[in-house]
Amino acid sequence: MPSSPLPTGVDAGSFSAALAAFRSALGESGVLDTDQDRRTYIDPYAFGDGLDHESSAILAPAEVAEVQEVVRIANRFGVALWPVSRGKNYGYGSAAPVRRGDVILDLSRMNRVLDVDVQQANCLLEPGVSFFDLFDHLWADNIPLWMSVPGNSWGSVVGNALDRGIGYTPLGDNCEAICGLEVVLPDGELVRTGMAATGQGVTWRNYKYGYGPGWDQMFMQSNLGIVTKAGLWLQPEPExxxxxxxxxxxxxxxxxxxxxxxxxxxxxxxxxxxxxxxxxxxxxxxxxxxxxxxxxxxxxxxxxxxxxxxxxxxxxxxxxxxxxxxxxxxxxxxxxxxxxxxxxxxxxxxxxxxxxxxxxxxxxxxxxxxxxxxxxxxxxxxxxxxxxxxxxxxxxxxxxxxxxxxxxxxxxxxxxxxxxxxxxxxxxxxxxxxxxxxxxxxxxxxxxxxxxxxxxxxxxxxxxYRGHIDYMDTIAATYDFNDHALLKLNNKVKAALDPGNIIAPGRNGIGGRA
Incomplete structure (x- = not known):
């Protein structure tokens, strides 16, 4: 394999132009494309050298507006993005994309605990906040709220919840603790779900469902958008x-x-x-x-x-x-x-x-x-x-x-x-x-x-219920009722929202690997 892969369907000239546009949006420090950079993001548990899932570059936005601009540029040049919150999804492929050459979108610089409401027992987080970050925030301010923690805590609180990870305390079904999301759609549009969709979002973290269909689940284990904020319920300290x-x-x-x-x-x-x-x-x-x-x-x-x-x-x-x-x-x-x-x-x-x-x-x-x-x-x-x-x-x-x-x-x-x-x-x-x-x-x-x-x-x-990047298609194929009707539905929604197949092609079998 070549030492520097290209995104699928993108020639060297177009990719060079795309990288220049990404640098203009993010600055030099926000675009990582050296050999050392790419190797750093290879799955540390990969069979062999892991180069079959090597990215072509890594993008590191620090603000929501930068994520939106990255998505617009990716659409313009046909460059597929593989979003990760912190890239610590060990045992499932870590930060590496399903397809070799896709560009990793690393959200770990977006690592602010935006708010903690002690009375309502909830918080508002960016995707780069780790379990250690949240624990330290609660501990440093002596906040009487407890959090759910998985077996390995290097990862993202939001990322773990979006992949339906679990902890071993009350509220340990981490995806169920999510209450309202902010999401960049595949065309760069920004949307908020549930009560977060109201102008002021006063009850963003109090009631999950809003008015009409509830879309939070659509963005869990999916490639239909990029989550940039999440409300999360916490446990009041017990007696x-x-x-x-x-x-x-x-x-x-x-x-x-x-x-x-x-x-x-x-x-x-x-x-x-x-x-x-x-x-x-x-x-x-x-x-x-x-x-x-x-x-x-x-x-x-x-x-x-x-x-x-x-x-x-x-x-x-x-x-x-x-x-x-x-x-x-x-x-x-x-x-x-x-x-x-x-x-x-x-x-x-x-x-x-x-x-x-x-x-x-x-x-x-x-x-x-x-x-x-x-x-x-x-x-x-x-x-x-x-x-x-x-x-x-x-x-x-x-x-x-x-x-x-x-x-x-x-x-x-x-x-x-x-x-x-x-x-x-x-x-x-x-x-x-x-x-x-x-x-x-x-x-x-x-x-x-x-x-x-x-x-x-x-x-x-x-x-x-959750898949490693090497086996996502294999697992998706086991959901075979009515000739894999669920996968067909997922792909119909994917094609409608992301016709360019820009966001995480192949994640959980959705969007194809070609």
């Missing part, structure tokens, strides 16, 4: 929290335990997304594989048991937290004890916190990047991707599916890393796939495993 880690000793415990936890989640007794994970989930963050096994093939069961013994884990492990007034938290703790202590044969060890005590002892969401340590599982240059199909809340079905998937991992020669993340009415089976980027055998196993998991899930009627 008390309590947290407990529960270890379930046997693989088959998944069946009954998931049924109980799902019932508590459906009734909002447990107010957050619940992680229900296997031993490798913890061990991959704290250790490397060679400490447990150096042979060929998947980890043997004795290695998994050794992890459980060293770290005090069960075969499945869940962390449960409660938030609210003391009487509610205490009542929830009693209920959990009644449901689990007799079955497990030991007491649950809760860690409690009361308002005014140091936050370190609370169940508050605190940004962290510790989870990224898992990519060092094999040593060297590691990476991960995941397949996370949406499943019904049915313990017996989950257990049967887990057994089949564990067998597939073993057949491929991959270490079984599974998390069942329990939402309000669904479960995501996050099947993480760890690999060594410098080993063709390891990356080959990862690719084989991913494709087999797609097939197995589709056979059950399950499908992924």
């Amino acid at each position: 008390m929290t309590a947290a407990v880690e529960i270890a379930f000793p046997n693989f088959d415990d998944a069946g009954w335990a998931i049924d109980i936890l799902c019932d508590l989640r459906r009734r909002d007794i447990i107010q957050h997304n619940i992680v229900f994970g296997s031993p490798v989930r913890a061990a991959s963050v704290l250790t490397q594989r060679a400490e447990w096994y150096t042979g060929e093939g998947a980890l043997p069961e004795e290695a998994e048991r050794a992890m459980m013994e060293r770290f005090g884990l069960g075969w499945w492990n869940a962390k449960i937290s409660f938030y609210g007034p003391e009487f509610l938290v205490e009542g929830s703790m009693r209920l959990l004890r009644d449901l689990f202590e007799a079955r497990l044969g030991k007491p649950l060890d809760f860690k409690t916190w009361h308002k005014g005590q140091p936050y370190e002892g609370s169940a508050r969401g605190v940004p962290s990047t510790v989870g990224l340590q898992s990519v060092n599982w094999f040593g060297g240059r590691g990476g991960h991707l995941s397949f996370a199909p949406v499943m019904p809340q049915d313990g017996a079905r989950v257990l049967a599916y887990a057994k089949r998937v564990k067998d597939i991992y073993r057949e491929v020669g991959q270490d079984y890393y599974a998390t069942f993340t329990i939402g309000r009415r669904h479960i995501n089976n996050v099947s993480l796939i760890l690999y060594d980027r410098d080993s063709p055998a390891s990356t080959g196993r990862a690719d084989t495993l991913f494709r087999r998991l797609v097939t197995e899930a589709a056979r059950e009627g399950f499908a992924e």
